[in-house]
Amino acid sequence: MKFIFLVIAFLMSSSYLKANNKIICDTTYLEYHELINQAERYYFLNSNVDSSLAYYDKAFEQYSFIFLKDLVNAAQICVYERKLKFREYLLKGFKFGLQIKHLNHFPLLKTLTDDLFSDTSFMEQAILNRKIYLKNINYEYLLKVYDLGIDDQIKKSQPDEVYAIEKRRNIQKIKGWINKYGFPSSKLIGIDDKDIFKNIGKPNFDIDNRKYKFSSKIDYYTTEDKSLSNTISMILLIHNQCTFLEFKEILYTAMLNGEIHPREIGCLYDNMYRDVNSIFYICKYPDVQNGLFYLNLFCDYKKFSIDKEKVNNLRSQWNIVEVEVDEKKKQFEEKYGFKLFYGFWKCM
Known part of the structure; x- marks a missing residue:
């Protein structure tokens, strides 16, 4: 198993993946993530605003799909540094699911809502961008994910050995869906939105209505609309502690396509070490001394003695920024009112 993991690491560091006897060259999202990582390093570690925004701009200009969190983070930097460019980032965000209510x-953005609402030019373009976003969603796929997520929540109450099956x-x-549609993520099925189907005249399919078709006992189950990502599919993957090993090539290919964020992959990797119903695991996970990502909110990292060098080395293989940058980002949240972590369990 260790050998397999090292091979995967080599493939990643070499920026290609061999699949079905073909070489898939890195022409996609590895560069995107490196540009965003550089933007974060320049701002949060070096306080270099202009260089940071230059890297953000390069990523946003080169790629047709943008992770919404990156646009919002760039906008927050602009607001804090009193740069008007925040309007450009927010406006672009409407193409990827952003709404004024977000x-x-x-804290840094909520004071802007009244001014943006009253700006006719901004709102007209925001509405047009929102239409582009809604048009790009695969609603058939999203409904399948909703239904499986609801079914999963209902069956969680079964005995552990039954639920494991x-x-x-x-x-x-x-896996079958991925082969047919692609990876179920915000790029294909949109970010979490309780009212997404209402936008196309099908409110009964929205999750807070849909779930009652299956059960009256899962009132708690809903989307996480503050996450700026799709958490329903992540929950399904998190519930299986073997997901990373069973999906390792799928996850990497999805990352190349911009269909999953590498930090979400890190969360799935660390999920193997949570020891939740471990007697029902069907996989043998890698030696923890290979490193961890430190991206899973409920992994008890105190049990392990992993130095930062190993953590950063593993992160670098998946184009994830260093721990030191995350630590600085948390300081900016605490001191200056930023909000910089998103996704399921704030892994992004």
């Missing part, structure tokens, strides 16, 4: 969750079935079903 700004209320950001159900989880494995879910994984096989998701």
